[in-house]
Amino acid sequence: MNFDLKEILTASMVLFAVIDIIGSIPIILDLRKKVGHVQSEKASIVAAILMILFLFVGKEILSLIGIDVNSFAVAGSFIIFFLAIEMILGIQLYKDDAPETAAVVPLAFPLIAGAGTMTSILSLRAEYHTINIIIAILINIIFVYIVLKSSGKIEKVLGKQGINVIRKIFGVILLAIAVKLFTANIKELLTTI
Template identity: 85%
Template sequence: MNFDLKEILTAGMILFAIIDIIGSVPIIIDLRNKVGHIQSEKASVVAAVIMIAFLFIGEEILKLIGIDVNSFAVAGSFILFFLAIEMILGITLYKDDAPETASIVPLAFPLIAGAGTMTSLLSLRAEYHVENIIVAIIINIIFVYIVLKSSRRIGAVLGKQGLAVIRKVFGVILLAIAVKLFTTNISGLL
């Protein structure tokens, strides 16, 4: 076992910025208002299973279609770049249809375990030990569960301005991560 606190913290912060559960509180509150009850436990567990499964089989899927991890990481850095731009500028580059229920589909996927998260997991796997990434996933899922359970209170305490500031700060962090991911993996392609 190669447990490393620095790797766990770094992977955890990267996933925290990408999942952006605090920035998603307005979306979660809106879902709760539309459908009534949010299945926090189910959404959290399913998101964790999706992320851990993709961590292990994602690379094999890429090999099956003939893409190496460096190429995927560079492509992922573009996705993270655009997610960061959305967070910083408060714009929406991609908008999905409004969900009809607040079950697994809108919460576990794509809100928690979306394209940015999947890209990041494979990119993290190229740089960190798997066991450290799994610990980072579990820590993030625990935090996601707590936020889902107390989303109304968090929204009331932070207010719209507080949520906007947090979203922009994590957008800048995500932008820096995208640049690092690009510069680290582009050399493997050239």
């Protein structure tokens, strides 16, 4: 078993920053106002299944279209880089359609297990052992579930300023991770050429 606490912590931090559930509290609160109820359990379970499935079949899907994991990881580092820039500067480079209901689909797929999350999972797979990534996914899903359940309380405690500070801190962490991911995988790509 390749159980490694450092890998679990690093992968957890990457996913936490990319999922950015704290930064999504305003969206969750809007959903609550529109629909009245957010399906926390279903959204968390479906997001976990999507992420774990992508961890296992994502590489096969890529090889089917002729892309290796290192190339995908380099591309993923760019996505993570731009996500970090959005978080740090408070700008929006990518605009996703606002979900209309609080059903599983808008919460689980666009919000929790979105494109950035899927890219990060495959990028992490290029560097870390699968078991550690699965544990990191589960840790994040538990946290996501807690945030979904208590989003109103968290907003009252942190306030808008608190949420903004947390977003900026994780933006900087994400930026450093993007640079590390890029340099580690670009070396692999250059040695194979």
